[in-house]
Amino acid sequence: MDLSDRKKKILQAIIDEYIGTAEPVGSRAISKKENLGLSSATIRNEMADLEEMGYLIQPHTSAGRIPSDEGYRFYVNSLMRDYKIGIDAVAQLQSMLESRVSLLDKLIRYAGAIASNLTEYTTVISAPKDDDSEIKKVDVVAVESHTVMLIVVTRRVRNASVNVSLSGEGCERLGQLINKSLAGMKPHEVTRDTIEKIKDGATGFIKDSILDKILDCLYDTVTADAETEIYVTNANSILRYPEFSDVDKARDMLSFLDDKEKLKKLAAADTGEGINATIGKENDFEILQDSSLVSMNYTLPSGGAGKLTVIGPKRMNYSKVFASLDLISNEIEKLVNYYMNGS
Amino acid sequence: MDLSDRKKKILQAIIDEYIGTAEPVGSRAISKKENLGLSSATIRNEMADLEEMGYLIQPHTSAGRIPSDEGYRFYVNSLMRDYKIGIDAVAQLQSMLESRVSLLDKLIRYAGAIASNLTEYTTVISAPKDDDSEIKKVDVVAVESHTVMLIVVTRRVRNASVNVSLSGEGCERLGQLINKSLAGMKPHEVTRDTIEKIKDGATGFIKDSILDKILDCLYDTVTADAETEIYVTNANSILRYPEFSDVDKARDMLSFLDDKEKLKKLAAADTGEGINATIGKENDFEILQDSSLVSMNYTLPSGGAGKLTVIGPKRMNYSKVFASLDLISNEIEKLVNYYMNGS
DNA sequence: GTTAGCACTCATTCCCGTCGAGTGCTAACA
DNA sequence: TGTTAGCACTCGACGGGAATGAGTGCTAAC
Numbered sequence: 001m002d003l004s005d006r007k008k009k010i011l012q013a014i015i016d017e018y019i020g021t022a023e024p025v026g027s028r029a030i031s032k033k034e035n036l037g038l039s040s041a042t043i044r045n046e047m048a049d050l051e052e053m054g055y056l057i058q059p060h061t062s063a064g065r066i067p068s069d070e071g072y073r074f075y076v077n078s079l080m081r082d083y084k085i086g087i088d089a090v091a092q093l094q095s096m097l098e099s100r101v102s103l104l105d106k107l108i109r110y111a112g113a114i115a116s117n118l119t120e121y122t123t124v125i126s127a128p129k130d131d132d133s134e135i136k137k138v139d140v141v142a143v144e145s146h147t148v149m150l151i152v153v154t155r156r157v158r159n160a161s162v163n164v165s166l167s168g169e170g171c172e173r174l175g176q177l178i179n180k181s182l183a184g185m186k187p188h189e190v191t192r193d194t195i196e197k198i199k200d201g202a203t204g205f206i207k208d209s210i211l212d213k214i215l216d217c218l219y220d221t222v223t224a225d226a227e228t229e230i231y232v233t234n235a236n237s238i239l240r241y242p243e244f245s246d247v248d249k250a251r252d253m254l255s256f257l258d259d260k261e262k263l264k265k266l267a268a269a270d271t272g273e274g275i276n277a278t279i280g281k282e283n284d285f286e287i288l289q290d291s292s293l294v295s296m297n298y299t300l301p302s303g304g305a306g307k308l309t310v311i312g313p314k315r316m317n318y319s320k321v322f323a324s325l326d327l328i329s330n331e332i333e334k335l336v337n338y339y340m341n342g343s
Numbered sequence: 344m345d346l347s348d349r350k351k352k353i354l355q356a357i358i359d360e361y362i363g364t365a366e367p368v369g370s371r372a373i374s375k376k377e378n379l380g381l382s383s384a385t386i387r388n389e390m391a392d393l394e395e396m397g398y399l400i401q402p403h404t405s406a407g408r409i410p411s412d413e414g415y416r417f418y419v420n421s422l423m424r425d426y427k428i429g430i431d432a433v434a435q436l437q438s439m440l441e442s443r444v445s446l447l448d449k450l451i452r453y454a455g456a457i458a459s460n461l462t463e464y465t466t467v468i469s470a471p472k473d474d475d476s477e478i479k480k481v482d483v484v485a486v487e488s489h490t491v492m493l494i495v496v497t498r499r500v501r502n503a504s505v506n507v508s509l510s511g512e513g514c515e516r517l518g519q520l521i522n523k524s525l526a527g528m529k530p531h532e533v534t535r536d537t538i539e540k541i542k543d544g545a546t547g548f549i550k551d552s553i554l555d556k557i558l559d560c561l562y563d564t565v566t567a568d569a570e571t572e573i574y575v576t577n578a579n580s581i582l583r584y585p586e587f588s589d590v591d592k593a594r595d596m597l598s599f600l601d602d603k604e605k606l607k608k609l610a611a612a613d614t615g616e617g618i619n620a621t622i623g624k625e626n627d628f629e630i631l632q633d634s635s636l637v638s639m640n641y642t643l644p645s646g647g648a649g650k651l652t653v654i655g656p657k658r659m660n661y662s663k664v665f666a667s668l669d670l671i672s673n674e675i676e677k678l679v680n681y682y683m684n685g686s
Numbered sequence: 687g688t689t690a691g692c693a694c695t696c697a698t699t700c701c702c703g704t705c706g707a708g709t710g711c712t713a714a715c716a
Numbered sequence: 717t718g719t720t721a722g723c724a725c726t727c728g729a730c731g732g733g734a735a736t737g738a739g740t741g742c743t744a745a746c
Contacts, residue, residue: 026739039689044740062695062739133486141480141496151500153484153492159500161449236601239594247590251582258579369708382720387709405708405727 003053003074009036010046011055012079015067019315022242024064069280069314072292076277076318083319085327089118093327097335109231111332112308116233118324121312122257126267127229128304130155135182135190135222140175140214142168150218154187155304160221164210174211177201178218190222228306230263243290243313256287257311267307271295275325280314290314294321296329301336346396346417352379353389354398355422358410362658365585367407412623412657415635419620419661426662428670432461436670440678452574454675455651459576461667464655465600469610470572471647473498478525478533478565483518483557485511493561497530498647503564507553517554520544521561533565571649573606586633586656599630600654610650614638618668623657633657637664639672644679 003011013033017025027043047065050056055071058064067075093114112125133155141149148171149161166174181198182190195215202211235257244250256262266285271278275296281289294316295309308328310321346354356376360368370386390408393399398414401407410418436457455468476498484492491514492504509517524541525533538558545554578600587593599605605628614621618639624632637659638652651671653664 024739028739040739041689041691041741042687045688048741058740060696061741062697062737064739136486136492137482137484139480139482139494139496143479143496143498149479149496149500151482151494151496153482153486153494155486157492157494157500157502236594236597239590239597245590247582247588247593250590250593251579254579254582367708371708383708384710384720384722385718388719391710401709403727404710405706405725407708 006036006038007046007050008079010043011050011067011071012075012081014047014050014056014065015071015075015079015315016081018066019317022313022315024059024066026064029064067315069282072279072314072318073282076279080319080322083317083323085118085320085323090327093118093331097331107332107335108306111328112231113233115308115310115324115328116237118328119310119312119317119321120234120237121310121316121321122235122237123233124257124263124266124309124311125231125233126264126306127231128300128306129228130187130304132186132303134184134186138175138178138182138218140166140171140178142166142171148214150214150221152218152221158221158224160217162213162217164213166206166210166214170206173205174202174214182222187222190219192219195219228264228267230260230267232257232263238311238313241313243315252287253291256285266293266309271297271307273297275322275329277318277322292316292318294318294325296325298329298332349379349381350389350393351422353386354393354410354414355418355424357390357393357399357408358414358418358422358658359424361409362660365656365658367402367409369407372407410658412625415622415657415661416625419622423662423665426660426666428461428663428666433670436461436674440674450675450678451649454671455574455576458651458653458667458671459580461671462653462655462660462664463577463580464653464659464664465578465580466576467600467606467609467652467654468574468576469607469649470574471643471649472571473530473647475529475646477527477529481518481521481525481561483509483514483521485509485514491557493557493564495561495564501564501567503560505556505560507556509549509553509557513549516548517545517557525565530565533562535562538562571607571610573603573610575600575606581654584656586658595630596634599628609636609652614640614650616640618665618672620661620665635659635661637661637668639668641672641675 010030013030013036014025017029017033027040027047030047031038031040031043047056050071051058051065055068055074056065057068057071059066096110096114108125108127112123115125116123135152135154137151137153139149139151139153141151142165143149143161146165147161147163148166149159151157151159177198181194181201185194195218199211199215235254238244238253239250244253262285269284271293275294277292277294279292283289283291283293288311290313291311292314293309293311295307297305297307299305308325310316310325312321353373356373356379357368360372360376370383370390373390374381374383374386390399393414394401394408398411398417399408400411400414402409439453439457451468451470455466458468459466478495478497480494480496482492482494482496484494485508486492486504489508490504490506491509492502494500494502520541524537524544528537538561542554542558578597581587581596582593587596609628612627614636618637620635620637622635626632626634626636631654633656634654635657636652636654638650640648640650642648651668653659653668655664
């Protein structure tokens, strides 16, 4: 890392330029940016050095230079300028957040949309599992004739339905029984035994066959591994970048962004504290080798944890993305504290 | 419509061929399909006639012909062969449906996915509004400290949350009051007055400011115009077709498929009874001028209505799509009847 | 250490000839 | 009268240079 100040400035200028244009950057272009009063020949020498050191790549002999993964890495670590988010955007963000007096779960989903709005890149956000939040209530409601709906309230609301007939009164009584057993438990603590006990209590006033169906469904609903939810916003934005002007590449990426399983793995990856970038080959997924991610882990006061990830081309506007995530995390933290503590 | 049998056969052969290849079809290709023992010269004469009549288009002098919108229309109305859906696909569909013992609402969403699976095109399905289904139950549950969740059960489950503190007991009592007033009403019948009456009953045991917040939220949730839900499946499939090898076109189409407002208009358009195609310029939306839709309206026994639409290139496999929708509609009708009547 | 100058490289663009698929027309045939 | 063989013609696709120009590396002079 023994880069002279001049080399740093040149590298920075090259990457800044390349982020804007996606075209290889030539020595003349840099020399004309004048702030450093050097001729193109001098810049060329420095560029040759930077290439030798691994920070730049020359696509072919007579082309300019583009940053290597290492170049971007150095840029993100040491060179990136501070990005000032417009006061308008901040105000907009705040008003968006205020208008959404809502459940944490919805807030999270919304945060992904906001991040995408601010950065103009695709975002992926994972909502925490909720098997750590206790069961507040279970409802049994007869809806259409022949259908009974089960509603399990934890931090979220899950619902399922069973196709049996049960009177309103039957629902009521069964609901009370279920609540007596389950309320206060955490979903993963519920076992077959717990359910069996409910059955014992209910046998008598509900036909066994019906009871079985309902309780089976209840068990499934409660224990269905409270999946990490994944929300993707603005996936189509990738089509704006020349990196994806090839339809096949675009399709591959969009398929990836549709694949919840892969995205869960992505969200589960360790990206350390705070806001961090993973650049090109640093990514585990083959398909992300030419892209970069900027990820931010978050934890809710209630204990859940998740991750917000911005996905873009390697030449993404890192400083803007970092600043945006920082802003969002601050604003939301304020909001969450306000809701939790009332101040 | 005074097309000779021979012209019909030729037109049919051309469209069948073009649907498979997306390349202009030449006279020789058709003549070699031998079933009609004609030379390419004769075919050429017929093709020239068909072009003059408006059923075919010649992209340029020395190219073959492609079908015009009118050509497709004639094909769909009179020429299309019956498509036999593989027995495997039928079995698969049935097992998929069986394994999803579930709420109608989910079933609808699922139907869209199945249609997309069978046809390999993008599908858009609209779920009926539910403001015609009565309120079965309203729940008031304290979840996190400082958050009260409202759950309104109609045919669907809607939920919202308010950031106030209310004891479990308070929730319970308020819930009972609300249910006494709202249960059995239809969402659109609920007025400010209805809510005011609840308030009168509850004043006393809940602080006014808290009560106001909760009831405001309740009113919003109940009357929020029970939106027509729209589900899009397999939007990325368009990227498979040469019609969308241009990234800009693909992006425009994907944006369209992301735009719920436009899709609602699409779902609201009148497409008549049963299964119908709208081809190219027959579509109202600019962006669909080079695509075709096949739409099927459905009504639920409970009264709600919606539409399942398959979107693909104009040269889509109409017969397969028609057959698929027909199959789905039959299977689901069976299923719905079974659930409603128990047989 | 910096820079001007110059030869060199190589992707891009454009031109142009060739190829071939496919047509329309005409004349001959059944 | 309908069908077909034959032929000239059209025009997009493909491929090989030539010209262009952006950008480089190297050298020599400052």
